[in-house]
Amino acid sequence: MTTGKRIGGSVANFVDERTGAGRALKKNLGKVFPDHWSFMLGEVAMYSFVILLLSGTFLTFFFVPSQEEIIYQGNYAPLSGLSMSQAYASTVDMSFDVRGGMLMRQVHHWSALIFLAAMVVHMMRVFFTGAYRKPREFNWIIGVGLLTLGIVEGFLGYSLPDDLLSGTGIRIAEAIIQAVPLVGTYVAFFLFGGGFPGTIFISRIYTIHVLLVPGIILALITAHVLLVWFQKHTQYPGPGRTEKNVVGFPLLPVYMAKAGGFFFIVFGITTFLGAVASINPIWLYGPYNPSQISAGSQPDWYMGWLDGLVRMAPNWETHAFGHTVSWNILIPGLIVPGIMFTGLALWPFIESWVTGDKREHHLLERPRNAPTRTAVGAMALTFTMVTLINGGNDLLAITFDLSINQIMWFSRIGVFVLPPIAYFVTKRICLGLQHKDRDTVLHGRESGRLVMLPSGEFIEVHEPIDQYARYSLTNHEQPEVVELQLEDAHGVARPGSVKEKIRARLSRGMYGEQVQKPTEKDLLELEDGHH
Amino acid sequence: MKKILRHRRHPIAHFLVLGIALLAIGFGYTLLSPSNAAVATNARSQVVEEGRQIFLKGCSSCHGINAEGASDAPTLLGVGAASVDFQVGTGRMPLANTGVQAMRKKPVYNAEETAALAAYVASLSTGPAIPNAAQLNYERDGNIAEGGELFRTNCAMCHNYAGQGGALTQGKYAPSLMGVEVKTMYEAMLTGPQSMPVFGDRAITPQQKLSMIKFLKGIEAEKGQGGFSLGKVGPVTEGLVAWVLGLGLLIGVSVWLGAKSK
Secondary structure, three states: OOHHHHHHHHHHHHHHHHHOHHHHHHHHHOOEEOOOHHHHHHHHHHHHHHHHHHHHHHHHOOOOOOOOEEEOOOOOHHHOOOEEEHHHHHHHHHHHOOOOHHHHHHHHHHHHHHHHHHHHHHHHHHHHOOOOOOOOHHHHHHHHHHHHHHHHHHHHHHHOOOEHHHHHHHHHHHHHHHOOOOOHHHHHHHHHOOOOOOOOHHHHHHHHHHHHHHHHHHHHHHHHHHHHHHHOOOEOOEOOEOOOOOOOEEHHHHHHHHHHHHHHHHHHHHHHHHHHEOOOOHHHHOEOOOOOOOOOOOOOHHHHHHHHHHHHOOOOOEEEOOEEEOHHHHHHHHHHHHHHHHHHHHHHHHHHHHHOOOOOOOEOOOHHHOHHHHHHHHHHHHHHHHHHHHHOHHHHHHHOOOOHHHHHHHHHHHHHHHHHHHHHHHHHHHHHHHHHHHHHHHHOEEEEEEEEOOOOOEEEEEEOOOHHHHHHHHOOOOOOOOOOOOEOOOOOEOOOOHHHHHHHHHHHHHHOOOOOOOOHHHHHHHHHOOO | OHHHHHOOOOOOHHHHHHHHHHHHHHHHHHHHOOHHHHHHHHHHHHHHHHHHHHHHHHOHHHHOOOOOOOOOOOOOOOOHHHHHHHHHHOOOOOOOOOOOOOOOOOOOOOHHHHHHHHHHHHHHOOOOOOOOHHHHOHHHHOOHHHHHHHHHHHOHHHHOOOOOOEEOHHHOEEOOOOOOOHHHHHHHHHHOOOOOOOOOOOOOOHHHHHHHHHHHHHHHHOOOOOOEOHHHOOHHHHHHHHHHHHHHHHHHHHHHHHHHOO
16 A cells, blocks of 8 residues: 555545545446537536625625715726716726736636526536426426526626626616506616616615525525436437346546536636627726617627617507506516516426426437427527627628618517417427438438439438447337217217317327337338348 | 978989998998008909819709709708818718718818818808817817716717717718818818708817817727727627627537537
C-alpha cells in the first residue's frame, strides 16, 4: 500500500466513522444512468443556474437596489451630470469601474438566456419522447413550474438596472397587472407602493430576484433531480433494454467525470459569450425616465412571445359601470398565456385519459411512433414561434424592408392558421416515417447499388438489416383506439356519457390512423415468397 | 377735411386714391431699397435663375411650375434652403419612385446645382437657411450628456436609443443616424422631412441640436464596450445569439460527448 493510499484510506475512515456516509455512497455511487446526448440538455440548464448563482452573487457586491435619485459623477462621459437612480448608477459603475464587472454582468445575462433556452429544449426532448408519462407526471409539472419561475426570475433581473429598456418592460408589466378585472388597479398600487414608477419597486423586486425566486428554483431543481434519482432515468428502447432495467454507465466514475467536465464546458462557453459579445448595454439605453421610450424596445427572448401576443391584439375595450375592461391586454397578457401553461402542465393527464393507458413507462418513444403527440408539440411550437416573430416585428420590418402592419396581419392570421397546418404536416411526416421503417424491416436497407437484370430491367439491391436493428424498429407498442362501449358487461345497451363520447372521438383521432408495424408473420411470408 | 370727405363717393375718388397709393409705394421702394447692392443682387439673381431652370426641368412636374405643390407633392413655398439642401443633397429628391418614403441615394444634382435650387426655393418665400460651418461646430458648442437626454426624449422613439433607426407604420421607417453628415442631421431637425416633426429653434435651441449631434457622433466613435455590439438594437439579436451560438455550441458538445460513449 502506498503512502497516498494509506492517508486517503484513513481520512475516508475518519469521515465514515462519524457520518456513516460509506454505506450510502456505496449504494448510490454505482447507480446506473443511460447515456444519450439529449439527456444532457437538462444538465445544461442546471449548470447555467449554478453559473447564475455564482455570477449573481458577485453582482450583489456592487449593485445598489435603490431608486433614490442621484447625479451621476462617474467615468462614463455621455451620462455625466444626469439625474438617475442609484440602481442604474451602480450598474454603470459596475460595468466600467469594477474590475471584471462588465464580464460578470455579461456572463450573468448570457447564462440567463441560455438557462431559459436549455429548459425549453430539455422540455421539448421530454415531451417528444413521452418521458413525462406515468410515473413522471409530477416531475413534468415541476418542470413547468421551473420554466415559469425562470421566466419570472429573468424578467425581474432584466428590470433591476432601472435603465430605459427595463423601465419600459416594468411599465408593460404594470399594464398587464392593471388589466386584471376588479383587483388589477389595487394590486398594481400595492406592488408599486402607489403610482408608477414609485420609489420602492426596485428594492422590492431585488429581494424577490436574489432571495425568494432563486430559493424556490433551487428547491424545485433538487426535487426534480431527486425524482429522477428515485424513479430512475428513462432510456431509449433497444435490444436488451426493458421497462424493468436501466442500461448505461455507473455514476462513479463515468458520470462524475463526464458531468464535472460538462459543467466546465458550459461555464466556458458562457464566459466566452460574455467576453466577446455585448449584452444589455444599459449605458446606451440611458437611465429610466417615464417620458422616454426607444424604438425597438423588446423584452428578452423568453418574454418575446408574450410581447408578440400583446402586439398583435386588436384594440378591444369594454366600458361598463364606470369600469374599463382592457381585453387588448387581458387576452394576450393573461388569458392566452394562462391557457398555454395550464395545457402544458395538464398534458400528461390529458394524454393518459385519452389513451386509457395507466401503466408505468420507463422506455421512451420515438417521436414518429407517437404521431399525434409529435403533431401537437409541433402545433404548440408553431404557435409560440409566430408570436415570437411578431414580438420582433419592428426589427423584421426594418431589416427586411417590410411593413410592420403586414407582419402584424401575417401574425394575426398565422397564429390561427399555421398551427393546424403544422399539426397535419407533422402527422403525415410521422406516418410516412413509419411506412419507411416498415419497408426497411420487410425489404431491408436501400444499398444504393443498381443492378441491371438480363432483361434490361434495373433494380436496386436491398440489403437485409440485422436482428438488432429490426428489433429497434419493431419493439414499440401500437395503442388501440378506445371504442365507445354501447353495451355493458351483461349485454344490455347503454348510452355512452358525453365524456366517454369525447374520449372515444379523441382516441379515434389519435390512433385511428396508424401504419401497422410488421409482424413476424409478415416477415416469414415475405421470406417464403419471392425473396 | 370735411370738404374732401364730402367727395368720397365721387366716381373718380377710387382711382385717385389708388393712384396716390401706387405712387407712394413706388417712390417709397426707390427711396428705401439698397441700390448699392446691385451687383450682388445681380449675381444672386443669376443663381436663382439657374435654380429656376433646374427646377422647371427636374421638379416642376410634381411640385408645380411655381412650386405651389400638387396632389402628389407638397408646396415648396416657405420650406427654405435648408429643406432643399437636405432633400436634394442626400439624394432623396428627386424621387426614384413613389414609394411610402423617399430613400437616401446617390444625389442626382451636384453641389453647385443643389445650391442653385436651394437659392431659387429660398427666393420664393422665407424659410430656414442652410447652416454654415460656424453654426455646426458641435465639438465646441455641444454637451454630450445633455444631448443624450434630449435625444432619448425627442428622437429615440423612432430612431432607437443609439440612433440605429427603427420601423414606423406602413413600411415607413426612421433611418439610421450613423455616418450621417452633421449638416444633414441639423437640417433634418430644422425642416422635419417626411414623417419627422420639425424641431424649430424655439423648441430645441441650436446649441441643443449640436448637443444631440455630439451624442450621436460619440456613439458612432465609441469602441465596442463589452465586445461585439450585435447591432445595438436590443434583446432580439441577443436572443438569436444565445440560441444559435450559445445553445448551438452546447448541443454540439452534448452530441460530441454522447457520441464518445459508444
